[in-house]
Amino acid sequence: MNVITPAENKWIGTRTVRPDGADKVTGRAAYAADTTMPGMIWGKVLRSPHAHAVIKSIDTSKAEALPGVKAMVTAKDIVDFPTDKSVMLGIQDMRWMCRNVMAREKALFHGHPIAAVAATTEEIAAEACRLIDVQYEVLPHAIEIEDAIKPDAPILHPFLQHEGKPSNIAGTMVAKLGDIEQGFAEAEVVIERTFRTRPVHQGYIEPHACTVSYAADGRATIWSSSQGQFMVRAMTSLLTGVPQSNIRAIPAEIGGGFGAKTIIYLEPLALLLSKKSGRPVKMVMSRDEVMRATGPTSGSLSTVKIGAKKDGTIVAAQGTFYLQAGCLPGSPIRGPVGCSFAPYAIPHVLSVGYDVVCNRSKVAAYRAPGAPIGAYATECVLDELAEKLGIDPLELRHRNSAKTGMKAAYGATFNQVTFEETIEAIQNHEHYKTPLEKNPRPGIKRGRGVASGFWYNAGGESSAQVNLTEDGNVVVITGHPDVGGSRASIANVTAELLGVEHDRVSVIIGDTASIGFSNLTGGSRVTFASAMVVTQSVEKVIGQLKERAAKIWKIDPEAVIYENGACRPAGPNAGQFPPLALKDLAAKANETGGPIGAGVQLNTQGADPGFATHVVDVEVDVDLGIVRVLRYTAAQDVGRALHPSYVEGQIQGGVVQGIGWALSEEYLYDKQGRLDNANFLDYRMPVCSDVPMIEAVVLEIPNPRHPQGVKGVGEAPIVPPLAAIANAVHDALGRRFYSLPMSPPKVTEVMDLPLAAE
Amino acid sequence: MTEIRYLAPGTLEDAVGAFAAAQAAAAGSARILAGGTDLLVQMRAGVVRPGTIIDIKKIEEMTAITEQPDGGFVIGAAVSGATLHDHPRFGQVWPGVLEAINLIGSKQVQGRASPGGNLCNASPAGDSVPAMIAAGAVVTIQGPNGRRTLPVEKVPAGPGRTTLQPGEILVSFTLPPRPKGSSDAYLRMIPRTEMDIAVVGCGVSLTLAGGTVTAARVGLGAVAPVPLLVEDAAKALIGSKLEESALEAAAAACRAACNPINDKRGTIAYRTKVAGVLLKRVTAVAAERAGRS
Amino acid sequence: MARIHVTTTINGEPMEFLCEPQQSLLDALRNNLGLTGTKEGCGTGDCGACSITFDGRLTCSCLVLAVEAEGHEIGTIEGMAQGETLHPLQRKFLEMAALQCGICTPGVLIAARALLEKNPDPTETEVRFGLAGNLCRCTGYDKIVRAVMETAAEMRETAS
Numbered sequence A: 001m002n003v004i005t006p007a008e009n010k011w012i013g014t015r016t017v018r019p020d021g022a023d024k025v026t027g028r029a030a031y032a033a034d035t036t037m038p039g040m041i042w043g044k045v046l047r048s049p050h051a052h053a054v055i056k057s058i059d060t061s062k063a064e065a066l067p068g069v070k071a072m073v074t075a076k077d078i079v080d081f082p083t084d085k086s087v088m089l090g091i092q093d094m095r096w097m098c099r100n101v102m103a104r105e106k107a108l109f110h111g112h113p114i115a116a117v118a119a120t121t122e123e124i125a126a127e128a129c130r131l132i133d134v135q136y137e138v139l140p141h142a143i144e145i146e147d148a149i150k151p152d153a154p155i156l157h158p159f160l161q162h163e164g165k166p167s168n169i170a171g172t173m174v175a176k177l178g179d180i181e182q183g184f185a186e187a188e189v190v191i192e193r194t195f196r197t198r199p200v201h202q203g204y205i206e207p208h209a210c211t212v213s214y215a216a217d218g219r220a221t222i223w224s225s226s227q228g229q230f231m232v233r234a235m236t237s238l239l240t241g242v243p244q245s246n247i248r249a250i251p252a253e254i255g256g257g258f259g260a261k262t263i264i265y266l267e268p269l270a271l272l273l274s275k276k277s278g279r280p281v282k283m284v285m286s287r288d289e290v291m292r293a294t295g296p297t298s299g300s301l302s303t304v305k306i307g308a309k310k311d312g313t314i315v316a317a318q319g320t321f322y323l324q325a326g327c328l329p330g331s332p333i334r335g336p337v338g339c340s341f342a343p344y345a346i347p348h349v350l351s352v353g354y355d356v357v358c359n360r361s362k363v364a365a366y367r368a369p370g371a372p373i374g375a376y377a378t379e380c381v382l383d384e385l386a387e388k389l390g391i392d393p394l395e396l397r398h399r400n401s402a403k404t405g406m407k408a409a410y411g412a413t414f415n416q417v418t419f420e421e422t423i424e425a426i427q428n429h430e431h432y433k434t435p436l437e438k439n440p441r442p443g444i445k446r447g448r449g450v451a452s453g454f455w456y457n458a459g460g461e462s463s464a465q466v467n468l469t470e471d472g473n474v475v476v477i478t479g480h481p482d483v484g485g486s487r488a489s490i491a492n493v494t495a496e497l498l499g500v501e502h503d504r505v506s507v508i509i510g511d512t513a514s515i516g517f518s519n520l521t522g523g524s525r526v527t528f529a530s531a532m533v534v535t536q537s538v539e540k541v542i543g544q545l546k547e548r549a550a551k552i553w554k555i556d557p558e559a560v561i562y563e564n565g566a567c568r569p570a571g572p573n574a575g576q577f578p579p580l581a582l583k584d585l586a587a588k589a590n591e592t593g594g595p596i597g598a599g600v601q602l603n604t605q606g607a608d609p610g611f612a613t614h615v616v617d618v619e620v621d622v623d624l625g626i627v628r629v630l631r632y633t634a635a636q637d638v639g640r641a642l643h644p645s646y647v648e649g650q651i652q653g654g655v656v657q658g659i660g661w662a663l664s665e666e667y668l669y670d671k672q673g674r675l676d677n678a679n680f681l682d683y684r685m686p687v688c689s690d691v692p693m694i695e696a697v698v699l700e701i702p703n704p705r706h707p708q709g710v711k712g713v714g715e716a717p718i719v720p721p722l723a724a725i726a727n728a729v730h731d732a733l734g735r736r737f738y739s740l741p742m743s744p745p746k747v748t749e750v751m752d753l754p755l756a757a758e
Numbered sequence B: 001m002t003e004i005r006y007l008a009p010g011t012l013e014d015a016v017g018a019f020a021a022a023q024a025a026a027a028g029s030a031r032i033l034a035g036g037t038d039l040l041v042q043m044r045a046g047v048v049r050p051g052t053i054i055d056i057k058k059i060e061e062m063t064a065i066t067e068q069p070d071g072g073f074v075i076g077a078a079v080s081g082a083t084l085h086d087h088p089r090f091g092q093v094w095p096g097v098l099e100a101i102n103l104i105g106s107k108q109v110q111g112r113a114s115p116g117g118n119l120c121n122a123s124p125a126g127d128s129v130p131a132m133i134a135a136g137a138v139v140t141i142q143g144p145n146g147r148r149t150l151p152v153e154k155v156p157a158g159p160g161r162t163t164l165q166p167g168e169i170l171v172s173f174t175l176p177p178r179p180k181g182s183s184d185a186y187l188r189m190i191p192r193t194e195m196d197i198a199v200v201g202c203g204v205s206l207t208l209a210g211g212t213v214t215a216a217r218v219g220l221g222a223v224a225p226v227p228l229l230v231e232d233a234a235k236a237l238i239g240s241k242l243e244e245s246a247l248e249a250a251a252a253a254c255r256a257a258c259n260p261i262n263d264k265r266g267t268i269a270y271r272t273k274v275a276g277v278l279l280k281r282v283t284a285v286a287a288e289r290a291g292r293s
Numbered sequence C: 001m002a003r004i005h006v007t008t009t010i011n012g013e014p015m016e017f018l019c020e021p022q023q024s025l026l027d028a029l030r031n032n033l034g035l036t037g038t039k040e041g042c043g044t045g046d047c048g049a050c051s052i053t054f055d056g057r058l059t060c061s062c063l064v065l066a067v068e069a070e071g072h073e074i075g076t077i078e079g080m081a082q083g084e085t086l087h088p089l090q091r092k093f094l095e096m097a098a099l100q101c102g103i104c105t106p107g108v109l110i111a112a113r114a115l116l117e118k119n120p121d122p123t124e125t126e127v128r129f130g131l132a133g134n135l136c137r138c139t140g141y142d143k144i145v146r147a148v149m150e151t152a153a154e155m156r157e158t159a160s
Ligand SMILES: Cc1cc2nc3c(=O)[nH]c(=O)nc-3n(C[C@H](O)[C@H](O)[C@H](O)COP(=O)(O)OP(=O)(O)OC[C@H]3O[C@@H](n4cnc5c(N)ncnc54)[C@H](O)[C@@H]3O)c2cc1C
Pocket: A681, B031, B032, B033, B034, B035, B036, B037, B038, B039, B040, B041, B056, B077, B078, B103, B104, B105, B106, B109, B112, B113, B114, B115, B116, B117, B118, B119, B120, B121, B125, B126, B127, B128, B164, B168, B169, B170, B171, B195, B196, B197, B198, C044, C045, C046
């Protein structure tokens, strides 16, 4: 366990073909919407047309009379969790979840579910929704943070109080180190700026979908795609009152989640519809519903103030971060509050976050939740500070890097800080060393920017089972949905440790009835945690193999070693026996004591934070205000890349999401508070021709607390891009942008301002 | 729930007959289906709920591309962008019109989307329309009362509305023959590189003789309720050698013609500014092409 | 409701199905014919997950009515491999990890095949514009573009 798998490996670190690959390139892999059941009917959700309204009455009689309609669900069918007592499942509070899956007292956003219908066809279900008569009393709404926190803002929830008064500020979080007043008193240069970001959606291509069959004996089976089948089971159980033991959640292949599938929307509705109708029920969201009523992450209003000595030593940093929670509490303030200053050794820190409710869909986690928002503000201020002090921006970061053993403002003491290494990787990279031609053509300006980022990473509960088949092959079951190649990494680890060929290992993801509890795929924890439990399971299997060999040889198991896929006597003293390969021992399993296999369930510990440093070149069409990314290099310490392709893929994907956040993605609302761009044409995620190749510089500094040295990978890559791009645009244009996205109208508007007015 | 009928007549007469009959039964209840890239999206969103869908792609005239003896072109209204792209000659004669049509949507959308659909959908931002206006295209329309022709800019009547009468179908676009020294170009501003609706679109068609502009037409999209023919911009270009002063005058005429709205795709100020910027850029491309032709 | 009988060819095989007049071809492929390899990401032509070929032309099946398939040839992801032999693009996508979640993959593969049929030697820019109608949120496109270019090179080599 404390032995790190050596660097020379046959499988770990190689680019093997993933176990689930062939099904995915031939269209056979079954995603959430691909399941059907005999007798299945279709569910649809009626959603609020208003941003904020009291639901005065719901009359379903006309809808129920429509031929083909089989069942109807409203808030009264969902378990009610009173607002005065929190009931937590992980980081989710059921008080809010029960109001999110179905509007209760009020409709809180445009798209809030009001009722759900099941009918024999999708068209009938949709028609039935139109026939439901809902009487609303429309209320004034507040969507933007400024509107939600002003003194006379419409209050979303009378039960939320801040400083003794009803408020839309649902909660606060503080991280502190030293004495902030003293810190700024010591500073010779202070820069303070305010930044805004817009809500952005996770943008997975697969809409939420599920099929639920509730049988006459009270047992339910759920097929759905999520970032955690155990979360699906627990949350559905809490919201429907069906005990967990009666729910089997089967994880379908997941077509992207990025955090947003760590909560559920449809499953409890489909279960209740199935229960009422006695038929399996399938529900699939449209893209419009996905955009309106799931995700996104918060929009934000942040102020960051940093004080430094003239030599570049940062002495104080203060951050105030307001994040939109959406209609119910729970924005990721922990992200900016904890991560913004964490990479730096700053003696005096005060970081405060405010969770602000407003009339849009409840936010869901999005890759490194909240951290990009904080890094945008912090890393832009650092850029300005570097400029003011005449210090290279990477050098400024390097000088102030946190060190191993230091305590971060958010409370943790770092076991291993590898921030400097990421900075050096960029400093020494050909990209950074090659000068950029800043005025290539008339009307075109180019610029380069850098920024860094931090993410906590996570361990947590994981289970695995490793079984040998009678024909001497290996089946591994884990409990985490695979969002981007984790099965490939686990296959590499298993083949390596057992010394067998890669194609003899199958990795599958178990359902809630076939594998032990495993927490969400999220927080960059899956490869870390599942490699750990799989390693321990394999060690147990090897122990069994040794026992079996010892039994056959009639020697002491201690005298058997396992290497290169076979048991051998430990030395001449142990006896002279030809090696017994895994295959031979598997074939003899029954004679020697029964099936060979082992499972491990753990609350994994020892995840170390991830650090990333990025450099980007942009080109601006000055007259049109269009910013394009020309070149991008991202360095990150990943601990150990079990499968380098999927590590690079995480970095490349995260960066491009960051590019979208910085340049083109945003939620737009009309005056009535209705989402105005709930489709992929107007919600502009980067398309293939918008971006260049993304060079991932994968640093492998093993995490000493993981058997293979793994850290998390998936989240840190989205943290630096917003600031890196903003800093690059500044380098190109000489103007700073304090608001995202840097869309063409915004860029031209800033360019048309006189310089002094900045 | 409404019963929907799908018809795919083989002749224009049958199509007009069915269309007129359905329209007479209930106004607005029938829809022509060309590529369907607007219609299906609108049906899915529930914005239109046609009782009858008349697919015109089985009608030969609607899907034909014909080069006329005089050098002009007749393009069937339902020809897809991809088909037009594959035509050996069209893009040489009308590169601007072709690039405008080929900017519509993705390669996938190109496989279906037609210039007729683009025009009849009457979005102020339809990409092919300013290029067609600049090209001086004339459309042929057939209805219960026979055929008529109309300059393309007379078809749009406002966002989502056309001047087509009940039962009328747009049959084809006729583009005039090109004198020597002529060419055209189309550019649009979109935030992404692809898959976006024009924030501003500008088409310019020019004829040059010895470096002097002898004929010009300018079409402008997404800056007013309908795509515009900007005659003042053309006037500023005609007779000039495309000096900066002439270009600036034409750009100013474009800005003056703008009557845009603030919406999710762009602000009034931004659209107005960009109209002028694009005019200059498009003119340069068209002139360069004309010089080569 | 009056369902319409459609006779068509899918992946080279004659097929018949019944559909509603307003049903999309995507919906019919998935729900009436069980061909769920073609995915729905948006239903409005914006994501390319539903890409198919219609008489050889690349199209979004969500923008085609099922009834329009009458008498035409449809190609879907299920017809891309020849028996056990993967199409070179499919193989390269696996080797080069050009997919993460894989939901965009069927559409990307169909679009990439259409691209290479027209242009066997595309530049990176041509690949990027050729695939601009296929959204992928996981990969950042890097490995997709590389895999398509690499396949093109390999196919040119075997062809020559
Ligand atoms: C993803 C996506 C991207 C797009 N991008 C663009 C873009 O970049 N630029 C752009 O301009 N548009 C864009 N569009 C819109 C659309 O593709 C174009 O407007 C296209 O040209 C429509 O042509 P169609 O043949 O598909 O029209 P259809 O949908 O078949 O028809 C459109 C409308 O015109 C009517 N109609 C069609 N033909 C006739 C006729 N001959 N006579 C009378 N009425 C007729 C129909 O009844 C319908 O109301 C996009 C659409 C999608 C889905």
